Amino acid sequence: MKRMSRFAQTVGVVLCAVMVWIGQGGAVAAQRGVPETALAPAGTAQRAADAKVTTAGGDVLQRRVAHLRRGINVSDWFAQAGDPSGYTKEHFDSAITAHDLDLIQAMGFDHVRLSVDPRPMFHARQADQITPQDLAYLDAAVKMILDRGLAVDISIFADAEFKAKLASDDEFVEQFADFWRALARHYANLYAERVFFEILNEPGGRDRYRWYGVGAKLAGAIREAAPHHTIIATGAHWSDDDDLVFLEPLRDPNVIYSFHFYESHIFTHQGATWSSNYWHNLKGVPYPSTPENVLAAAAEVPDALHRLAVVRYGLDRWNAGRVDAEIRQVAAWAEHWGVPVICNEFGVYRKNAEPKDRVAWLTDVRTSLEKHGIGWAMWEYHGGFGVVTTENGQPLPDDATLRALGLPKRSYQSSDNERSGPN
Numbered sequence: 001m002k003r004m005s006r007f008a009q010t011v012g013v014v015l016c017a018v019m020v021w022i023g024q025g026g027a028v029a030a031q032r033g034v035p036e037t038a039l040a041p042a043g044t045a046q047r048a049a050d051a052k053v054t055t056a057g058g059d060v061l062q063r064r065v066a067h068l069r070r071g072i073n074v075s076d077w078f079a080q081a082g083d084p085s086g087y088t089k090e091h092f093d094s095a096i097t098a099h100d101l102d103l104i105q106a107m108g109f110d111h112v113r114l115s116v117d118p119r120p121m122f123h124a125r126q127a128d129q130i131t132p133q134d135l136a137y138l139d140a141a142v143k144m145i146l147d148r149g150l151a152v153d154i155s156i157f158a159d160a161e162f163k164a165k166l167a168s169d170d171e172f173v174e175q176f177a178d179f180w181r182a183l184a185r186h187y188a189n190l191y192a193e194r195v196f197f198e199i200l201n202e203p204g205g206r207d208r209y210r211w212y213g214v215g216a217k218l219a220g221a222i223r224e225a226a227p228h229h230t231i232i233a234t235g236a237h238w239s240d241d242d243d244l245v246f247l248e249p250l251r252d253p254n255v256i257y258s259f260h261f262y263e264s265h266i267f268t269h270q271g272a273t274w275s276s277n278y279w280h281n282l283k284g285v286p287y288p289s290t291p292e293n294v295l296a297a298a299a300e301v302p303d304a305l306h307r308l309a310v311v312r313y314g315l316d317r318w319n320a321g322r323v324d325a326e327i328r329q330v331a332a333w334a335e336h337w338g339v340p341v342i343c344n345e346f347g348v349y350r351k352n353a354e355p356k357d358r359v360a361w362l363t364d365v366r367t368s369l370e371k372h373g374i375g376w377a378m379w380e381y382h383g384g385f386g387v388v389t390t391e392n393g394q395p396l397p398d399d400a401t402l403r404a405l406g407l408p409k410r411s412y413q414s415s416d417n418e419r420s421g422p423n
Contacts, residue, residue, distance in 0.1 A: 039190060114152055114155060232258050
């Protein structure tokens with residue numbers, strides 16, 4: 001009994017030391033707050049609630065997942081500009097505006113997945129030196145999103161060259177960890193309930209084992225800088241469902257896992273001019289698919305190998321049941337490991353898809369995700385996959401797409417009815 005008593009005393013001392021250390025970390029994070037003119041830090045009560053994630057992890061995490069039920073990707077505001085020199089004041093002021101964010105909130109979305117290209121802020125071999133100037137527009141954007149009651153997933157969207165370095169250069173991984181540590185520290189005082197850190201979008205590379213290690217390294221850097229915020233992690237390559245189910249969860253209880261769903265790409269990416277070359281030949285590929293209804297579309301594909309791929313798409317009979325069978329495997333993986341999962345990309349390229357088939361696919365995917373309790377974020381706000389189209393320079397919600405997403409028709413009038421960007 002004396003041994004047990006001494007053991008208990010030792011454990012108590014260790015736990016006290018750990019709690020003091022955590023408290024000191026929180027104080028350091030508070031000292032490294034964001035500029036008052038851009039972002040207001042969470043109050044004392046909120047920080048205390050955030051801290052409970054260390055002791056009530058499951059309940060807190062589930063509450064946070066509830067902020068990620070119905071989202072939209074904003075893809076070309078802070079990412080996908082091609083040349084980094086394209087990120088100008090004019091671009092930031094016009095690509096997405098206060099009116100767009102009003103519209104996103106009015107359409108019924110609860111969060112924005114904000115794509116962020118790291119290159120303009122990434123200073124080689126001193127990647128932890130992110131300057132206030134680097135962050136000024138991103139700070140303004142995050143504030144605009146939070147001010148509308150939306151949650152924000154800050155998702156790093158790196159280009160192919162950046163990802164290739166991560167796949168082969170250990171020192172570059174260290175630099176990226178430095179970058180994430182600095183970025184997470186900058187936002188560590190914001191509300192952990194509604195601000196999420198996504199390690200990397202579609203990591204690329206086919207070595208799933210390496211990505212597992214790299215992802216763990218980056219998650220550790222984020223956690224060091226932001227002890228209470230929730231991290232979003234994903235599988236390797238294109239973050240598909242099979243990339244996710246390969247993973248074992250990280251040794252961190254405050255992580256949500258994500259996957260992307262575009263199956264079958266033969267339908268969802270018909271007419272696309274990126275990735276697989278033959279996709280640009282695809283037109284009028286139907287959904288649902290049967291062996292008979294794909295034959296006309298297959299006949300338009302000049303290469304025999306790729307024509308066979310379209311035929312096989314028909315033989316696979318992609319329909320609501322086939323979609324659900326795929327998503328059910330993700331739900332089973334999440335249940336097995338006891339972790340939350342979200343689908344933060346799915347959608348159909350508009351160019352060559354029949355509108356009614358696009359709506360049917362979106363309906364079936366969204367319905368299956370919700371059936372299995374999986375939150376989602378559609379790709380994307382505007383653009384080739386968009387939930388809005390453009391008319392006379394103004395964004396126009398597509399009611400058919402909103403119905404497919406289960407979002408009720410609402411009034412889409414902006415509070416100021418102007419497309420004014422951040423100042």
